[in-house]
Amino acid sequence: MGEEKDFHGVVDLVAMKAITFRDEGRTPTVGDVPTDMAGEADAAREALIELVAEADDSLMEQFFEAGTLTQAQLEAGLKTATADRHVFPLVCTSATANVGIQPLLDTILTYVQSPAGRVLPIVTSDGETSSYDPEEAGTAALVWKTVADPFAGRITLFRVACGSLKSDSTIHNVSVDVSERVGTVALMQGKKQESVAEIKGGDLGTVAKLKDTRTGNTLAARGTPWQFAPFEFTEPVLSKKIPQSAIPGIRKTSQLLLSGQGQLHIEVTVAKLKRRFGVTADLKLPRIPYRETIKVATEAHGRHKKQTGGHGQFGDCKIKVAPLSRGADFQFIDEIFGGAIPRGFIPAVEKGIQEARTRGYLAGYPMVDFSVTLYDGSFHSVDSNEMSFKMAGRLAFRDAMSRAKPTLLEPVMNVEVYAPSDFAGDLMGDLNGRRGRIVGMETRGASTSIKARVPMSEMLTYEQQLTSSTGGRGSYHMEFSHYDEVPAHIQDKVIAAAKAEAGQGDEEDGN
Structure with a gap:
């Protein structure tokens, strides 16, 4: 009304x-x-x-x-x-x-059915979805949330589905097959915890300092042949990078991402980090997980030869590389006959190629969707060893990439935007401007759902734009779809930015 x-x-x-x-x-x-x-x-x-x-x-x-x-x-x-x-x-x-x-x-x-009478779905030890008899199941509880407290440590929030979970008892974590010592169980009253002797079926409770228990785990008697069906978490729609300076000890080549359902969700989490743990995080846009691949087949030769007095180093291999279908990742094929390379050195060649492909060729991103066939080579009875053939594999890879027309791939996302129909035209125009491809549109009452496939790099700032353009009345969901080739004019910018970032990292390391 x-x-x-x-x-x-x-x-x-x-x-x-x-x-x-x-x-x-x-x-x-x-x-x-x-x-x-x-x-x-x-x-x-x-x-x-x-x-x-x-x-x-x-x-x-x-x-x-x-x-x-x-x-x-x-x-x-x-x-x-x-x-x-x-x-x-x-x-x-x-x-x-x-x-x-x-x-x-x-x-x-x-x-709504009383929690005490509701039977949760379970998964049996053979992977089948089933149900249980509350009268015969004994004690069983589902962990529905885990929080970190700066004073009490990890606090586990659970719901007892049947039976009762008592203080100062032992319970088995069916999900990870470990037993946990239960201290004092408590009822949550807002932010306060009220210690009780037991939590009965249908009730929610908490317990502190369980070592191996996580959200979604099942707590029950040892020997229970089932666990509660796992949660299906909503895919995050927005991710931000936490600077390495905010979290000591993080590797320089890594990035720590904070993902959530929107800008407000992430801002609340950052505020919690500051309030509870004293961590100040100035969030940045995350790096896009680009990939590299090749466009044509070619042959290549890698020879590593080094003589420094005494035993030297010698490894020699010939390979063929060929593109594979999108999503095929990598294949190594051994076609050595007649002992051109001893069997013990062939894994070393593969290892050298594997290490080289993870570092990429164009911009330092892993290379995927191609095959390598090792078909010939030579060795020295004294100077050949695993390290020599590993180096030969790396050299052969780089030789192949110089002619295989390497290119960049970018992640493309399935995006569904939901907003009042008055904004549909502007939203579709905006998605097209982000290199998106509209794949469907559906009217639901006074609102419209727009489905599109959009490169991830174009969606990093979309949440703010959608909120601004619809006055906060629009929402969207995003999940990974596939990898596709990056247009040439954008590819050049990505490669240049990657090389600049790598150069900055070398300067910080003193190289």
């Missing part, structure tokens, strides 16, 4: 009553459905009745016979359909305006 600043109430389609919130205390007032909304409410209620009937065969028969359901049948059917996850009740609320909160709580109490 109303929208935006004029939002002042809701129509309950089950009770067919209007619930309004007009006084300062926002106390709900229950009354009749406004006349101007009666037609819309009747139609919506009929759709709800039909939806509930479809979830139960007996109710469907009643629906066909009578053309509708009684009030008692609707309420009972809605509760059953919700418990079976066929129907998800939707309640309109505004936390900031304190509107609709009481109906929300009433809906949870009326239609």
Whole structure:
């Protein structure tokens, strides 16, 4: 009833009553459905009745016979359909305006199944999805969150599905097959913890300082042949790089990424790092995980020969390189016959090529999607050794790359943008400007969903742009799709930037 600043109430389609919130205390007032909304409410209620009937065969028969359901049948059917996850009740609320909160709580109490009676999905030891009998399962708990406390250390938050988890006991972590000593268990009351003797089935509790237990793990009796089904975490849509100076001990060649569901999510996490652990992080845009590959097949020769007095070094190999399909990574093929290279030195050639390809050729990114065939070579009975053939493999790789037309690959993301339809044209234009390719569009009520494939490098600042252009009313989801070749004019800039960064790193190392 109303929208935006004029939002002042809701129509309950089950009770067919209007619930309004007009006084300062926002106390709900229950009354009749406004006349101007009666037609819309009747139609919506009929759709709800039909939806509930479809979830139960007996109710469907009643629906066909009578053309509708009684009030008692609707309420009972809605509760059953919700418990079976066929129907998800939707309640309109505004936390900031304190509107609709009481109906929300009433809906949870009326239609959502009690935690004590809910059976969580499990995965058996042979990988099959199944269910368990709460009466026979004993004690079993699911770890749903893990937090770090600067004073208490790791705090594990769990839900007891059946049985009870007691203080000063031992429980087995089925997920990682280790036993954990349980100290004092507690109930969470806001930020405070209330120590108790046990946490019973259906309740949420906490315990500190479990060594090997992580989010998603199952705690149960030793010998339990199943664990709760693992969580499916939402893919992050935004990542930022934490500077190495903020986290001591991080390798200079590594980058530590902080990923989340948006700019606000990441800012809150950074604030927590500062408040709890005294870590100040000035976030930067992350490096793009480019890859390198080749476009044509060629042959190459690598010879390593060195004489420094006494035993020298000698390794000689000939290879063929060829492109592979996207996503094939790397293949090494041994076609040595007649002992041109002793069998013991062939793995050394592969190792040299492997090390060289991980360092790349154009810009220092790993080289993928190609094969190397070792087909000939020579050796010295005294001077040849594994190191010599490893060096020969590296030289052969670099010789091949000089003629195989190496190129850069970039990650391309599947992107789905969801925003009011008024912004659809501008959003599609913006995605096209980011080298995106629109693959679909769907209207959902007053909103539009736009699906596109966009290079990751073009999406690093998209969250801020989307928020600005839609007034905060747009959202998006992003996940990896595939690698594709970088356009030539952009490739030159990426290579130049990579070489400049490598040069800066050498200067910092004193080289």
